[in-house]
Amino acid sequence: MILDWNSGKFGFNAANDSDVPVEDRYQLLIDAVPDYAIFMLDDAGRVASWNSGVQKIKGYTPEEIIGRHFSIFYTPEDVAADKPGRELALATAPGRAEDRGWRVRRDGSRFWADVTITAVYDSSGALVGFAKITRDMTERMRLAELEHANELSTQMQAAREDEQRRIARELHDDLGQQLTALKMGVAALEQQIVPGATNAPQRQIDNMLASLRRIAADLRPPMLDDLGLGAALEWLTDDFTQRFHVKVALRLAVDDSAVTPFASATIYRIVQEALTNVARHAQASEVTIDMSNDAHGWRLGIEDNGRGTLVEEACAPGSLGLLGMRERVRQLRGTLTIDSAPGMGFRIVAHIPLGGIRLAATSPD
Numbered sequence: 589m590i591l592d593w594n595s596g597k598f599g600f601n602a603a604n605d606s607d608v609p610v611e612d613r614y615q616l617l618i619d620a621v622p623d624y625a626i627f628m629l630d631d632a633g634r635v636a637s638w639n640s641g642v643q644k645i646k647g648y649t650p651e652e653i654i655g656r657h658f659s660i661f662y663t664p665e666d667v668a669a670d671k672p673g674r675e676l677a678l679a680t681a682p683g684r685a686e687d688r689g690w691r692v693r694r695d696g697s698r699f700w701a702d703v704t705i706t707a708v709y710d711s712s713g714a715l716v717g718f719a720k721i722t723r724d725m726t727e728r729m730r731l732a733e734l735e736h737a738n739e740l741s742t743q744m745q746a747a748r749e750d751e752q753r754r755i756a757r758e759l760h761d762d763l764g765q766q767l768t769a770l771k772m773g774v775a776a777l778e779q780q781i782v783p784g785a786t787n788a789p790q791r792q793i794d795n796m797l798a799s800l801r802r803i804a805a806d807l808r809p810p811m812l813d814d815l816g817l818g819a820a821l822e823w824l825t826d827d828f829t830q831r832f833h834v835k836v837a838l839r840l841a842v843d844d845s846a847v848t849p850f851a852s853a854t855i856y857r858i859v860q861e862a863l864t865n866v867a868r869h870a871q872a873s874e875v876t877i878d879m880s881n882d883a884h885g886w887r888l889g890i891e892d893n894g895r896g897t898l899v900e901e902a903c904a905p906g907s908l909g910l911l912g913m914r915e916r917v918r919q920l921r922g923t924l925t926i927d928s929a930p931g932m933g934f935r936i937v938a939h940i941p942l943g944g945i946r947l948a949a950t951s952p953d
């Protein structure tokens with residue numbers, strides 16, 4: 589490889605029979621990889637050549653950068669610590685230095701770079717300079733961070749479900765048994781003290797038991813574990829109709845035997861939140877819940893005939909219910925759409941791929 593210090597361009601001195609000079613062809617080649625900033629540094633670390641990626645990634649034009657020391661790309665902290673000098677020394681000793689870290693663009697903004705510096709020698713073994721390849725990894729790093737955050741939130745959700753299941757069991761099995769025993773004791777005492785007394789204390793205990801069962805079922809519907817998603821949704825919708833006098837048509841056309849506990853709990857919570865919204869906002873007389881599947885995944889639709897709203901208003905920041913629903917669907921790798929208009933009811937449709945239906949998030953990997 590030769591380097592024309594005047595033009596600042598790379599080249600090979602191999603013979604060829606094309607009309608395009610080899611140097612130009614080489615420049616064309618390295619210009620064709622705009623996602624990498626590729627340059628040559630002289631032996632003192634000054635920029636001697638460039639490709640189009642330099643402008644794209646670092647924001648400098650060739651005129652601005654040729655002849656400048658490459659430490660201009662480093663953060664002030666790294667320059668103070670002489671990182672550029674150490675990297676050149678490292679590139680010279682074993683012949684190559686690799687680094688990942690923050691670098692600075694012309695406008696002062698920072699990007700996360702993947703950098704390789706390789707020492708280049710001529711045929712007599714004398715150091716000519718350094719080839720430096722920089723790749724902007726900022727976007728990729730952000731994506732990795734997002735993926736990590738997503739995984740964390742899925743695991744937190746799974747941990748919360750586990751904890752709720754535990755509390756629900758304790759409430760039901762422990763406190764529930766004790767209340768039942770107390771009721772029997774009170775009944776016996778009443779008969780001893782005032783034979784034929786009204787059984788008001790017993791009724792109070794019955795009410796306590798009913799509240800306790802409701803709290804436990806809200807935390808974790810027992811039938812979700814014992815009978816599966818379909819039965820749990822039937823219980824939820826019946827309970828909703830009784831409490832709010834809104835008819836619910838529940839159409840389940842899915843085989844729920846393949847759904848994992850995490851996916852069932854997630855789908856259950858989505859329907860629960862949607863019904864809570866119907867009770868709070870819709871003034872509806874009827875809700876239709878449709879769950880069906882095809883070869884790709886499940887479709888869950890929840891639609892009411894209430895007053896509806898503008899979708900932009902429903903999705904305004906600060907409303908956590910719809911946001912939580914979206915998050916839950918995303919955890920199952922699905923998508924959620926909302927459709928509504930004033931006077932036209934409210935419809936939520938979730939598409940969940942089969943991979944999400946079979947997702948077991950309770951086992952952290």
Ligand SMILES: Nc1ncnc2c1ncn2[C@@H]1O[C@H](COP(=O)(O)OP(=O)(O)OP(=O)(O)O)[C@@H](O)[C@H]1O
Pocket residue numbers: 865866868869870892894895896897901902903906907908909910911933934
């Ligand atoms: N079924 C519905 N019919 C009409 N409007 C609805 C319906 N569901 C939601 N909305 C509208 O969308 C908004 C956002 O709902 P979201 O569940 O996110 O928040 P919220 O119910 O107001 O509060 P929370 O965070 O406690 O759930 C509601 O405030 C309401 O205006």
Ligand SMILES: [Mg+2]
Pocket residue numbers: 861864865908909910
């Ligand atoms: Mg809500």
